Amino acid sequence: MTQFAIGIDVGATSIKFAAVSKAGEFLSETREPTEGEKGKSAVVQNLLKGISALMAAHGHESLLGVGVGVPGVVGYNGIIKTLTNIPDWHDVNLAELLQSEMKTHFGIVPTVVVENDANVAALGESAFGVGKPFKDFVMITLGTGVGGGIILDKKIFRGSTGAAGELGHITIDFNSDTLHAGICGSIEGLIGHRQITAFAQKLLQHTPSSLIVELCGGDLSKLEPKILTDAAKAGDQVALQVWQFVGEILGVGIGTLVSVLDVRKFVIGGGVAGAGDFVLKPTLEQAKRFSLEAMHEGLEILPAELGNRAGVMGAAALCF
């Protein structure tokens, strides 16, 4: 049977699992609830359920290892320092927990690697997605928050303690009155999902006839990147302005990353990736305005390719 790794993407509400071959074939997938509110052992049992399902399908003799992406801070030793939106996880050695459970249930002790989910997504794009041709690139994922992963020499760059790549907290407007995670004028505080929605709402006060309102069924709390993109495609001025704004903010941050890291390739993930040039064009223009001309050669802003599979595929890649 094909050798495979199990890639796991732990989210606040559900856990995604996939069996992935070394060549990046997506063999199969499954999903379990997270149930973080029931405590650590409930989450571990849900992890085991998904792992069991994939091992039954693909044979545990072909298992190369288990990779897990988690929404939180992971130290160099693989120990989870803390998770975002999942309570009660402090200084947890999840790899050891899973290995001991797998020994009990399946009689094997596989390699288990645990890593921050934004780093994992970047690794996924590096191993199997748009990042494949590049030695160095930075991935920025826009969602509820703005996350990041830095790939240098095809590997995750983790910094002094393992927490590098907190790109949402880059400050581009320190006098701003936005305050997010305690930081003023950060990228996340300007273009996190809620901030984008609030910006659209502000614009809609002056342009109530926008297609956006129609596509949301009149309820702006349902505003999603896809709706903005559909409206932009139809020429809706508000939607175009929102993507322009998102791109400009993103571009300033990327300009700083060019100056600091001398990286020239940037991959944009999350729902915003579907907006294509509506957001990528202003991003590139602004990234150039906010970095030295001598550093523009080869500068590219690219949409992520793996979509919501980046997490599980990157997690599998942790084992290869």
Added chain:
Amino acid sequence: MTQFAIGIDVGATSIKFAAVSKAGEFLSETREPTEGEKGKSAVVQNLLKGISALMAAHGHESLLGVGVGVPGVVGYNGIIKTLTNIPDWHDVNLAELLQSEMKTHFGIVPTVVVENDANVAALGESAFGVGKPFKDFVMITLGTGVGGGIILDKKIFRGSTGAAGELGHITIDFNSDTLHAGICGSIEGLIGHRQITAFAQKLLQHTPSSLIVELCGGDLSKLEPKILTDAAKAGDQVALQVWQFVGEILGVGIGTLVSVLDVRKFVIGGGVAGAGDFVLKPTLEQAKRFSLEAMHEGLEILPAELGNRAGVMGAAALCF
């Protein structure tokens, strides 16, 4: 005789040379004019003069190599792409030029390593200065401009093309009307030497009785970091405010570097290092305000130790 390397620090007006032992002993030094306006070969001849003087003093059989720091962009291959304030240096292989001249004059072909001067200063602090205990740190040097060097795992981090660490161009206030090197609201555009002077002048319009005016002999074009520090020590309010401002701006940029690189040690070089806590305290406070609390452990802002020897000592360290 003690084995030594020759460290060379090429500036716009003069070239500094030092013989440095592997243990970091500063054996001797000399200086020549740069004479960049006379063209490349004049500069190379001046380089040779300084090298000859040190080789005569220390014996060329003990020479371990020649390291050169230059004010400009150096590619991975050691080729100088361009120099700042020294005309006519484009795509120059200075290492090869020096090796061929040294072969002709001394009959030897030593190792010659060429590197950007801000990176070299950081390497100097890493090998022989305040950075010695740290695997990773970032050095920021305030002078006419704001330069930087990133040390990861005790080595210069150079990025995709060799230009990493352009820290002066980090943008912290993208809506600002300051424009420097084409970039709005960059650190260099806010606290480069001229900008600091302009800020002091603005404050002095309202506080003309400041000690600063006296220490400059009434001529503010003579304003230097040392004068500001002396005035601050005497309790001068304008001087204190200037250092506070410099520290705050620097701190915002450092906050971003903490988020991106997860580096916790920062070394401040240039005349500003002498200002001590007048500038380092607000820098640290602001760095904390502009980064996640979870990333504050071990965060320190330290003054550089090697002063204007960082360039030659770091250049020598290129050979060790």
